[in-house]
Amino acid sequence: MTDKPMVPSAGLRRDMEILEVLAGHGDGRDADGFGVSWIAQRLGREKSQVSRALRALELEGMVERDPITRRYRLGWRLFALAARTQHARLVQIAAPYLRGLATAFDEDAYLCVLRGNLVLTLMSVPSSRVYHRVWEGISVPLLMAAAGRSLVADWDDQRIRELLRATTLPSELDSAVSGTEEWLADLAHVRSCGYAVTDVELEDSKAGVSAPVRDHRGLITAAISVSVTRTHAAARLHEIGAAVGEAARQLSISLGLVPDGRPVMSPTQGSP
Amino acid sequence: MTDKPMVPSAGLRRDMEILEVLAGHGDGRDADGFGVSWIAQRLGREKSQVSRALRALELEGMVERDPITRRYRLGWRLFALAARTQHARLVQIAAPYLRGLATAFDEDAYLCVLRGNLVLTLMSVPSSRVYHRVWEGISVPLLMAAAGRSLVADWDDQRIRELLRATTLPSELDSAVSGTEEWLADLAHVRSCGYAVTDVELEDSKAGVSAPVRDHRGLITAAISVSVTRTHAAARLHEIGAAVGEAARQLSISLGLVPDGRPVMSPTQGSP
DNA sequence: AAACTAGGTGCAACTAGCGCAACAGTAGTG
DNA sequence: CACTACTGTTGCGCTAGTTGCACCTAGTTT
Numbered sequence: 001m002t003d004k005p006m007v008p009s010a011g012l013r014r015d016m017e018i019l020e021v022l023a024g025h026g027d028g029r030d031a032d033g034f035g036v037s038w039i040a041q042r043l044g045r046e047k048s049q050v051s052r053a054l055r056a057l058e059l060e061g062m063v064e065r066d067p068i069t070r071r072y073r074l075g076w077r078l079f080a081l082a083a084r085t086q087h088a089r090l091v092q093i094a095a096p097y098l099r100g101l102a103t104a105f106d107e108d109a110y111l112c113v114l115r116g117n118l119v120l121t122l123m124s125v126p127s128s129r130v131y132h133r134v135w136e137g138i139s140v141p142l143l144m145a146a147a148g149r150s151l152v153a154d155w156d157d158q159r160i161r162e163l164l165r166a167t168t169l170p171s172e173l174d175s176a177v178s179g180t181e182e183w184l185a186d187l188a189h190v191r192s193c194g195y196a197v198t199d200v201e202l203e204d205s206k207a208g209v210s211a212p213v214r215d216h217r218g219l220i221t222a223a224i225s226v227s228v229t230r231t232h233a234a235a236r237l238h239e240i241g242a243a244v245g246e247a248a249r250q251l252s253i254s255l256g257l258v259p260d261g262r263p264v265m266s267p268t269q270g271s272p
Numbered sequence: 273m274t275d276k277p278m279v280p281s282a283g284l285r286r287d288m289e290i291l292e293v294l295a296g297h298g299d300g301r302d303a304d305g306f307g308v309s310w311i312a313q314r315l316g317r318e319k320s321q322v323s324r325a326l327r328a329l330e331l332e333g334m335v336e337r338d339p340i341t342r343r344y345r346l347g348w349r350l351f352a353l354a355a356r357t358q359h360a361r362l363v364q365i366a367a368p369y370l371r372g373l374a375t376a377f378d379e380d381a382y383l384c385v386l387r388g389n390l391v392l393t394l395m396s397v398p399s400s401r402v403y404h405r406v407w408e409g410i411s412v413p414l415l416m417a418a419a420g421r422s423l424v425a426d427w428d429d430q431r432i433r434e435l436l437r438a439t440t441l442p443s444e445l446d447s448a449v450s451g452t453e454e455w456l457a458d459l460a461h462v463r464s465c466g467y468a469v470t471d472v473e474l475e476d477s478k479a480g481v482s483a484p485v486r487d488h489r490g491l492i493t494a495a496i497s498v499s500v501t502r503t504h505a506a507a508r509l510h511e512i513g514a515a516v517g518e519a520a521r522q523l524s525i526s527l528g529l530v531p532d533g534r535p536v537m538s539p540t541q542g543s544p
Numbered sequence: 545a546a547a548c549t550a551g552g553t554g555c556a557a558c559t560a561g562c563g564c565a566a567c568a569g570t571a572g573t574g
Numbered sequence: 575c576a577c578t579a580c581t582g583t584t585g586c587g588c589t590a591g592t593t594g595c596a597c598c599t600a601g602t603t604t
Binding site: 010012023060062076077078083085092102113134139 | 281282283284285287288291292294295296328329331332334345346347348349350351352353354355356357358359360361364387388389390411487488489491526527528530
Binding site: 010011035036037038047048051052055070 | 549550551552553559560561
């Protein structure tokens, strides 16, 4: 009845909730950390509990405390661990490609991975635009991300249909997402041309292009995407698309993909 | 008996030990993760314990498991937490260093990041001078900023040449920018000495020094710069430069950079 | 001064997690 | 194939660690 704790995650979940609060929303002016009471209230937990948990986390270096304001923020240990993630390795290798795209077109460039049905942005290289929403570490629904089409390019139609059927979107964005058949056509375009073009999905950009990044086994592990805000001219979209596709292809090679070796599938593909 | 548990870190310490093992002991070929028994033996703990802990950690996304090899490695959540926070954290931790520099030399101190081909000032700490130009939130061309040289110190010569070729400057400032070879020499100076010296570029200061700030991955994410208005004596420039370099180095360590360790790859990394 | 608030502590009750041992998969070696 | 040698998961009694309340301490406001 009362579930036996199949998973011994009692304090762990609490600690993760705390870390999640300390990470803030990324966008917000969370500025200089958070106090014990604020966190406790936000989590609906006891102050004492949070206080002790934070001290333990501090002892481990997962959080650190400003000696004067006595507020907590994420600590060096977490960053050190994050740097050892395979994602960090990927970002490291991808960085020059993203920089190249961002400066070449003066648009924001992103590196994204698939996590469940969400798209997690690993890295964003801003253009010179004044406003730049920081997406790093943020997950958005697959259908709303420019990188979405590229990340699922290898899925079979069956699975795509399920995904499209299962996903419910905020109603105001519903019209922005194209129909099922269009999606399938878009995926075919990715497979043949190596890049995807997306119109009107993300909130702060009107369009975007993306391309899949493959690892040494030929599996899609990430996607590069570039937002396109300045012009809607189809020509420009496809010009950038081709560049993104080429960057993704070269990045894949850097990851160990044999240049011309056939992945699992995808019938026609003349290497550019 | 053993001291009362002032700190309730029971499972936390175990989890941290596990994460630390998964992070690999720095050396290379841990590659594709570790198995339960191996970790348990290495920690001197029960297999069962480690197994359950890992499942809990996986549920939280702190670790992830390769579906075929069934080995664990660090997970996306760590990366996401760090990525969302690193910007705010940079500003927070940098503040005292900037204040220290500003008061030590009574000059304006700045924290800058690279955005596209522009240098964006995130924070400025004024000296005691009456007139202080507020640069926060302002972007200036890379070539005109004192921090510019530091921010691109890791780029290879190829890209630097492209940058210098591509940038067109207001004609009246053209003479202020040194030639290509001088730029490359300046970058070599940054790499060897840890700070850059810039003459006559920004509008309201005659000279400036700057130094690159590296994050936990060893990548340059920001630069500290200090304007030098009071004297042109080269000796003073280099005195301040050394201080700025040292501040940037300590800031980098505060951000999680391992003091002497090699980032990931030292030599010229193959990339566009 | 009192009256806040934020953060930390002591302690008894209780529950979560430890460790042992048994179990279930997978893989070699002859 | 049974034989051994693994690695990873699970059941369960017992104990250690966490919980939540009430109570402090210290700083800030009225």
